[in-house]
Amino acid sequence: MANNKPAKPATAECVKVMVRTRPMNQKEFDRGSTRVVQVESTTSQIQLFKPGEPEGVPRSFTFDVVYGEDSQQQAVYDECAFGLVESVLEGYNGTMFAYGQTGCGKTHTMMGPAASLDPSCSPEMQELRGIIPRAVRHIFSFIDAADKGIKFLVRCSYLEIYNENILDLLGARKEQEHLQIKEDPNKGIFVKDLTTVIVKSVPELEKMLFAGMKNRKVGETAMNKDSSRSHSIFTIYIETAEDLKDGTGKQKIKAGKLNLVDLAGSERQSKTQATGARLDEAKAINLSLSALGNVIKALVDGGSSHVPYRDSKLTRLLQDSLGGNTKTVMVAALSPADYNYDETLSTLHYANRAKSIKNKPRINEDPKDALLKEYEQEIKQLRALLAQLQSQGATSAQMGEALQNMQQSLKAAKAADHARVEDNVDSLIKKLELQGKKIKIIEEEEDGDDQYSSPEVKRKKKAKRARQQQEEDNEEEDDELAFQKQRELEEVMKQKETLDQDKQRIAVELQQKEQLLQREAEEKMSLEQVIKEMEKKLVNGGQALEDKEREQARAYREYQEQIRQQKRKEKQLVEEKKRKEDEMLTVQKQYNNLQDEVSENRKVIELLKRQVFETRQELKDYKEEQQGDRDEMLQTIRQQGYDLKFYRKLVRMLMKDEEIAKLKVKSEYDDDTDDWIVPQFKLAAKEVTLPTLGMGRKGYDMMEQEKENRELAIDGGDSNDEEEGYSQQKKGGLFSKNPASGVRSSQQKGINGGGFGGQPQAPETYFAPAANRRGDINGSIISGASGQPQKRVQSRGRAQQLPTQQKGGANGQTSTSHILMSPDPPILAKNNKAMAQLAPLDHNPVQNTSILNTPGSTLGLGGGGNGRGGPGMNLPSLETLQQQNKLQPLNHVPTKKIIGTGQPKY
Numbered sequence: 001m002a003n004n005k006p007a008k009p010a011t012a013e014c015v016k017v018m019v020r021t022r023p024m025n026q027k028e029f030d031r032g033s034t035r036v037v038q039v040e041s042t043t044s045q046i047q048l049f050k051p052g053e054p055e056g057v058p059r060s061f062t063f064d065v066v067y068g069e070d071s072q073q074q075a076v077y078d079e080c081a082f083g084l085v086e087s088v089l090e091g092y093n094g095t096m097f098a099y100g101q102t103g104c105g106k107t108h109t110m111m112g113p114a115a116s117l118d119p120s121c122s123p124e125m126q127e128l129r130g131i132i133p134r135a136v137r138h139i140f141s142f143i144d145a146a147d148k149g150i151k152f153l154v155r156c157s158y159l160e161i162y163n164e165n166i167l168d169l170l171g172a173r174k175e176q177e178h179l180q181i182k183e184d185p186n187k188g189i190f191v192k193d194l195t196t197v198i199v200k201s202v203p204e205l206e207k208m209l210f211a212g213m214k215n216r217k218v219g220e221t222a223m224n225k226d227s228s229r230s231h232s233i234f235t236i237y238i239e240t241a242e243d244l245k246d247g248t249g250k251q252k253i254k255a256g257k258l259n260l261v262d263l264a265g266s267e268r269q270s271k272t273q274a275t276g277a278r279l280d281e282a283k284a285i286n287l288s289l290s291a292l293g294n295v296i297k298a299l300v301d302g303g304s305s306h307v308p309y310r311d312s313k314l315t316r317l318l319q320d321s322l323g324g325n326t327k328t329v330m331v332a333a334l335s336p337a338d339y340n341y342d343e344t345l346s347t348l349h350y351a352n353r354a355k356s357i358k359n360k361p362r363i364n365e366d367p368k369d370a371l372l373k374e375y376e377q378e379i380k381q382l383r384a385l386l387a388q389l390q391s392q393g394a395t396s397a398q399m400g401e402a403l404q405n406m407q408q409s410l411k412a413a414k415a416a417d418h419a420r421v422e423d424n425v426d427s428l429i430k431k432l433e434l435q436g437k438k439i440k441i442i443e444e445e446e447d448g449d450d451q452y453s454s455p456e457v458k459r460k461k462k463a464k465r466a467r468q469q470q471e472e473d474n475e476e477e478d479d480e481l482a483f484q485k486q487r488e489l490e491e492v493m494k495q496k497e498t499l500d501q502d503k504q505r506i507a508v509e510l511q512q513k514e515q516l517l518q519r520e521a522e523e524k525m526s527l528e529q530v531i532k533e534m535e536k537k538l539v540n541g542g543q544a545l546e547d548k549e550r551e552q553a554r555a556y557r558e559y560q561e562q563i564r565q566q567k568r569k570e571k572q573l574v575e576e577k578k579r580k581e582d583e584m585l586t587v588q589k590q591y592n593n594l595q596d597e598v599s600e601n602r603k604v605i606e607l608l609k610r611q612v613f614e615t616r617q618e619l620k621d622y623k624e625e626q627q628g629d630r631d632e633m634l635q636t637i638r639q640q641g642y643d644l645k646f647y648r649k650l651v652r653m654l655m656k657d658e659e660i661a662k663l664k665v666k667s668e669y670d671d672d673t674d675d676w677i678v679p680q681f682k683l684a685a686k687e688v689t690l691p692t693l694g695m696g697r698k699g700y701d702m703m704e705q706e707k708e709n710r711e712l713a714i715d716g717g718d719s720n721d722e723e724e725g726y727s728q729q730k731k732g733g734l735f736s737k738n739p740a741s742g743v744r745s746s747q748q749k750g751i752n753g754g755g756f757g758g759q760p761q762a763p764e765t766y767f768a769p770a771a772n773r774r775g776d777i778n779g780s781i782i783s784g785a786s787g788q789p790q791k792r793v794q795s796r797g798r799a800q801q802l803p804t805q806q807k808g809g810a811n812g813q814t815s816t817s818h819i820l821m822s823p824d825p826p827i828l829a830k831n832n833k834a835m836a837q838l839a840p841l842d843h844n845p846v847q848n849t850s851i852l853n854t855p856g857s858t859l860g861l862g863g864g865g866n867g868r869g870g871p872g873m874n875l876p877s878l879e880t881l882q883q884q885n886k887l888q889p890l891n892h893v894p895t896k897k898i899i900g901t902g903q904p905k906y
């Protein structure tokens with residue numbers, strides 16, 4: 001596998017798009033839905049029939065692969081994911097993402113039914129497993145079949161994007177901990193502090209996958225019992241190290257990354273009946289999917305140099321997969337029912353566009369941040385250290401032996417010394433005994449000597465004295481000897497003392513050496529342990545399989561490759577046949593007689609007519625889709641208006657306008673965290689000194705504590721009614737436009753027909769003393785439509801510029817534009833952009849003052865300023881625009897983009 005050839009230059013390849021239709025579900029059967037989707041596998045086409053027009057000309061789309069209602073998970077994997085996973089194992093980055101309306105089978109395709117993921121489920125159930133669990137097995141079967149010399153390091157991470165926040169599905173962190181996206185020249189875009197886990201086998205990787213799945217946000221909606229409420233990304237990182245066969249001892253390292261993305265489904269509130277938290281989730285989901293649509297649009301249109309990756313966390317994380325260095329496969333999931341025609345058409349448009357995205361995938365060779373490289377180097381260093389220690393260990397052993405010898409020789413020396421001292425003592429004792437004897441004899445002689453002794457006695461005495469003299473002489477000699485011996489003895493005693501000291505010193509040294517040896521041995525053991533642990537992280541190729549099994553696995557992969565090639569050939573043959581038929585048609589056209597030519601021309605006219613018809617259809621689709629979006633957006637805007645007013649009222653009850661204005665000026669909007677940064681503030685009471693409220697944990701805790709310790713007493717309220725009203729509001733969304741919530745109907749407020757520029761209302765502005773209009777919310781929204789770029793919401797200093805008195809509101813009366821104390825400015829900002837899309841393309845705020853509540857006007861957004869002191873604005877109806885030739889499909893205007901709460905459209 002390894003070679004020294006330079007890496008091939010990256011060649012562009014398009015995103016592969018596969019479309020899959022799920023079977024009709026019970027709800028669709030129950031409502032008597034009919035099928036409007038037809039799948040043509042041989043030509044890879046999807047035909048979509050307009051509901052109620054089964055004989056009509058269908059809309060036709062061609063994709064890389066298409067699947068009907070009876071498609072099998074195995075076939076989907078083999079055709080769509082197998083090649084991608086193999087590429088990742090070769091060192092490419094790969095991404096597979098599932099897109100589609102809620103409840104259409106994204107999770108089914110990516111993961112499979114929950115029951116199929118149970119490790120102990122039946123083989124039939126296992127057949128229903130989706131792409132992700134199959135990819136897990138595929139990766140390890142590849143590793144098992146690889147050459148034994150190749151080392152693999154496999155890791156995984158799992159995250160979800162919930163309400164525009166990134167959460168770690170594998171980490172032990174608290175749910176509130178939102179992770180940040182960062183960019184690094186080596187790593188590219190990455191999520192800081194995201195948990196990555198090293199895995200060595202299928203069960204280990206599956207364990208991580210299932211653990212993460214359990215943490216995902218899932219909820220019930222009217223469209224899907226187990227609807228994913230977040231986008232999830234399961235990533236498998238695979239690094240391989242292979243020795244180069246050029247004798248240099250160098251290694252080739254490759255690092256592939258596989259992103260498996262299960263997006264949350266696009267949804268219409270009218271169908272899902274989402275309220276409260278579900279509605280908030282839906283808004284976040286639709287906004288990020290709109291941002292994804294805008295990125296795809298910008299990439300495909302080619303004209304726009306700016307691709308808005310930063311508009312959402314999802315697009316930022318998928319940056320490399322869309323127009324980057326990744327091989328990408330998109331799975332579009334469809335419902336076959338007429339009830340979902342609009343959403344299906346929208347998904348098909350989306351998928352059709354994605355087909356044209358060009359990526360430049362390349363193998364990641366010797367990446368600087370390869371962990372495997374790091375591990376390999378560490379292991380090498382540890383081995384060297386161990387070798388060194390081992391060599392030191394041998395010296396230590398010798399030293400130990402020497403010490404032992406020394407100990408023995410010491411013992412021997414000690415014994416010899418002992419003997420010598422003992423000898424000396426013996427001779428000394430002998431000497432002393434001799435002296436004692438001498439003294440005794442002399443005493444005896446002195447006692448018995450007199451002048452009357454016989455000659456014999458005298459002779460004996462004389463002989464005795466002579467002997468004594470002799471002995472005395474000898475004794476003198478002995479004294480000298482004894483003295484000498486004494487000195488020797490002292491010398492020996494001294495030596496003994498020195499020897500004892502040496503002995504003690506050597507014993508201490510010996511003990512120290514033994515401790516050192518012990519430490520070295522322990523160190524060696526722990527080092528061996530570390531190396532073992534490090535090596536355990538790496539998986540060797542071909543570990544688990546016998547040669548025969550490895551052969552079988554290889555043969556299986558080759559077989560898969562053959563099937564894929566065969567399918568590719570089949571497709572080529574079909575295309576070739578079609579091309580030949582077209583050619584024949586052309587040849588016939590050239591050589592037939594006039595009559596034939598006329599008939600051919602008729603055919604051409606028919607074809608052109610059909611094309612005109614299709615184009616008209618398309619225009620109509622666009623109009624309808626836009627109308628749907630517009631309705632959804634208006635609904636959302638109304639909803640947000642109610643929320644906003646409620647918050648505003650509440651805040652005004654708690655704080656003075658001037659206080660809010662002051663705080664607003666000092667606050668800043670942080671794009672990274674998508675939240676306001678409010679400075680610390682103190683409410684200095686006249687008599688009581690309140691503590692400084694920090695916006696950190698402590699400040700919030702204090703506020704929370706304060707809330708805990710107080711009760712909401714509403715003046716004149718009946719407690720039962722209050723309870724009921726609250727629970728109803730909760731059910732219908734705390735701020736939903738529900739009669740139970742106490743919000744008046746839209747007719748009462750003059751929203752219908754005349755739009756938001758309806759009847760005058762009681763003043764509700766914070767800043768303006770002048771009368772305010774119902775249109776004030778939209779005043780701030782319209783400012784986006786005035787052609788002013790609104791990239792970021794920056795509040796600092798703006799409040800001081802406003803209010804601005806303006807003429808030309810919805811009904812021509814004086815109105816006041818001002819900054820709203822919005823509880824959720826980003827949503828307003830995004831809606832500004834959305835409303836910008838709704839404006840006529842050549843809209844000029846000054847010129848459009850005349851279009852006011854005219855008959856047929858569908859959208860009357862009046863009363864607000866455009867932030868430049870210009871007049872307010874109403875939008876004309878679509879018919880009016882069409883008549884004025886001002887309406888074009890949005891994809892003709894690369895600089896504009898849609899951000900709305902409906903399903904993204906083109």
Ligand SMILES: Nc1ncnc2c1ncn2[C@@H]1O[C@H](COP(=O)(O)OP(=O)(O)OP(=O)(O)O)[C@@H](O)[C@H]1O
Nearest residue numbers: 022023102103104105106107108224227228264265
């Ligand atoms: N190809 C299919 N064959 C059989 N059943 C399917 C198929 N696709 C989807 N389903 C079933 O349809 C239901 C909804 O599918 P799924 O949850 O995968 O939708 P989804 O697109 O992920 O929805 P959401 O966006 O709400 O999460 C599930 O019960 C699933 O088993």
